[in-house]
Amino acid sequence: MLTICETLIGLVGLILTVWHDVFSPVLFWHWSNPQMAEVHGNIFTLWLGHTPGVVLHGFQAVKDGLNTHPEEFSGRLETPVFKRLGLQCIMFSSGHTWKQQRRFGLMTLRNLGLGKKGLEHQIQEEARHLVGYFETVKGKSLDPSVPIVHAVSNVICAVVFGHRFSLEDETFHRLIEAFDCILAFGNSFHFLLFELLPWLMHHLPGPQQKANSCCEFVRSFIRKEIRSHKERGIPDKPQDFIDFYLAQIAKVSMLLQCCGFKRKIFLGGFLDLKVNFKDYLKNLCARIQRGIELKKVQKELDTVLGPSQLICYEDRKKLPYANAVIHEIQRYCSIVLIAIPRESGKDTTLQGFPIPKGTLILPNLDSVLFDPEKWESPRQFSPSRFLDKEGNFVNREAFLPFSTGSRVCLGEQLARSELFIFFANLLRAFKFTLPQGGKEISTELVLGSTMQPQPYKLCVVPR
Numbered sequence: 001m002l003t004i005c006e007t008l009i010g011l012v013g014l015i016l017t018v019w020h021d022v023f024s025p026v027l028f029w030h031w032s033n034p035q036m037a038e039v040h041g042n043i044f045t046l047w048l049g050h051t052p053g054v055v056l057h058g059f060q061a062v063k064d065g066l067n068t069h070p071e072e073f074s075g076r077l078e079t080p081v082f083k084r085l086g087l088q089c090i091m092f093s094s095g096h097t098w099k100q101q102r103r104f105g106l107m108t109l110r111n112l113g114l115g116k117k118g119l120e121h122q123i124q125e126e127a128r129h130l131v132g133y134f135e136t137v138k139g140k141s142l143d144p145s146v147p148i149v150h151a152v153s154n155v156i157c158a159v160v161f162g163h164r165f166s167l168e169d170e171t172f173h174r175l176i177e178a179f180d181c182i183l184a185f186g187n188s189f190h191f192l193l194f195e196l197l198p199w200l201m202h203h204l205p206g207p208q209q210k211a212n213s214c215c216e217f218v219r220s221f222i223r224k225e226i227r228s229h230k231e232r233g234i235p236d237k238p239q240d241f242i243d244f245y246l247a248q249i250a251k252v253s254m255l256l257q258c259c260g261f262k263r264k265i266f267l268g269g270f271l272d273l274k275v276n277f278k279d280y281l282k283n284l285c286a287r288i289q290r291g292i293e294l295k296k297v298q299k300e301l302d303t304v305l306g307p308s309q310l311i312c313y314e315d316r317k318k319l320p321y322a323n324a325v326i327h328e329i330q331r332y333c334s335i336v337l338i339a340i341p342r343e344s345g346k347d348t349t350l351q352g353f354p355i356p357k358g359t360l361i362l363p364n365l366d367s368v369l370f371d372p373e374k375w376e377s378p379r380q381f382s383p384s385r386f387l388d389k390e391g392n393f394v395n396r397e398a399f400l401p402f403s404t405g406s407r408v409c410l411g412e413q414l415a416r417s418e419l420f421i422f423f424a425n426l427l428r429a430f431k432f433t434l435p436q437g438g439k440e441i442s443t444e445l446v447l448g449s450t451m452q453p454q455p456y457k458l459c460v461v462p463r
């Protein structure tokens with residue numbers, strides 16, 4: 001009976017939703033359209049089927065919403081798809097479970113050497129492999145996203161599993177494909193149907209079944225990794241995320257069981273963030289080809305760094321222009337249009353507007369990165385906005401690609417280090433040119449859970 005009701009409610013929701021055209025990716029884009037805020041103000045409500053969603057538009061609304069209401073707006077929606085696919089990871093959990101996972105995640109990243117030499121060494125190692133790979137290609141035209149995806153994925157694999165994979169590894173390819181498939185499903189119309197008609201869609205053939213089997217593949221891969229960690233035993237000094245996790249379970253197994261702390265899912269969730277980063281780096285390479293003064297970055301790199309000097313994150317302080325270019329790319333590309341939606345945990349008010357418990361909160365990060373109140377000519381690419389008159393790097397408060405508040409991106413520091421070290425290594429070693437007779441790289445982005453460039457090819461030529 002319940003499932004029939006669910007289906008009927010879902011159908012009504014579907015009609016409403018399609019009518020309002022709200023859930024489709026095109027409209028996802030539409031919500032973030034500045035004209036919506038011009039008409040309705042910087043805080044406005046959208047009805048997503050029968051759920052109210054409050055969009056926070058522009059720096060002030062996002063900052064007020066996420067920083068002054070850290071507790072009230074720290075929940076996530078628990079949706080049928082996440083439940084069925086078993087995606088109860090740190091990113092999508094709420095309340096006590098989320099707090100526990102977040103504390104443990106931060107502590108473990110620190111223990112593994114985040115902000116110290118330990119994790120930086122992994123990134124440098126991957127940068128070395130990446131440069132080595134591009135050297136072997138000898139300037140032939142290629143899609144650079146493949147080796148770049150491998151490099152960033154390998155950093156997170158080293159953190160979680162304690163080892164990297166070779167570019168030829170079949171399982172590694174399948175793992176990356178599985179994440180791509182899950183993300184693609186998340187952007188599809190079938191995802192929407194699954195949210196609205198979970199019972200029906202669970203039994204019908206279609207992309208939802210493929211996404212399910214991809215989740216199962218990732219889970220079984222992680223199970224295997226956990227098994228092999230258990231077999232070799234936890235070293236006195238844990239080496240990776242799984243070691244820390246197993247050690248923690250051994251210490252407080254009873255407590256963890258009470259909290260419903262699901263290790264494999266957490267790790268799965270943790271892993272899937274590499275996809276964000278991959279899109280960003282793909283974007284980075286595409287944008288590099290356009291009007292960016294790469295030569296100026298390369299001149300700065302040549303002046304400050306030796307040709308074979310190991311590049312550290314700390315070096316950004318001596319490379320203000322390169323640092324400014326990376327920041328401006330990240331602002332201008334704005335790969336995460338809307339931060340992962342939050343859910344209000346109790347009735348509250350925001351800038352005088354009542355926000356009832358259970359409201360979906362949609363912080364529009366794109367509108368922050370292009371807020372005309374905060375950025376001069378925001379639609380122009382201009383690294384100098386991150387430099388003062390003397391050419392020193394300056395931080396900008398509206399630079400929030402990683403969001404802000406209690407659920408700010410957990411991997412922010414890791415991502416920043418990777419971006420800087422990969423970018424500096426690649427630009428020191430290579431110039432990037434279009435293949436002869438090749439098409440200009442399209443600046444149209446592909447809309448998805450993160451924005452991606454159109455497929456493209458480049459020649460990576462040693463300098």
Ligand code: HEM
Nearest residue numbers: 090091273276277280336339340402403407409410411415
């Ligand atoms: C350029 C790369 C990245 C960008 C732009 C980015 C951006 C974001 C954003 C916007 C959120 C949502 C925050 C919110 O709900 O307000 C988020 C969440 C998260 N990110 Fe990232 N991220 C990146 C890379 C990474 C990496 C490499 C990791 C891996 C450690 C990571 C781990 C996480 C986690 C665990 C969350 C969920 C935090 C929570 O819900 O408490 N991210 N990220």
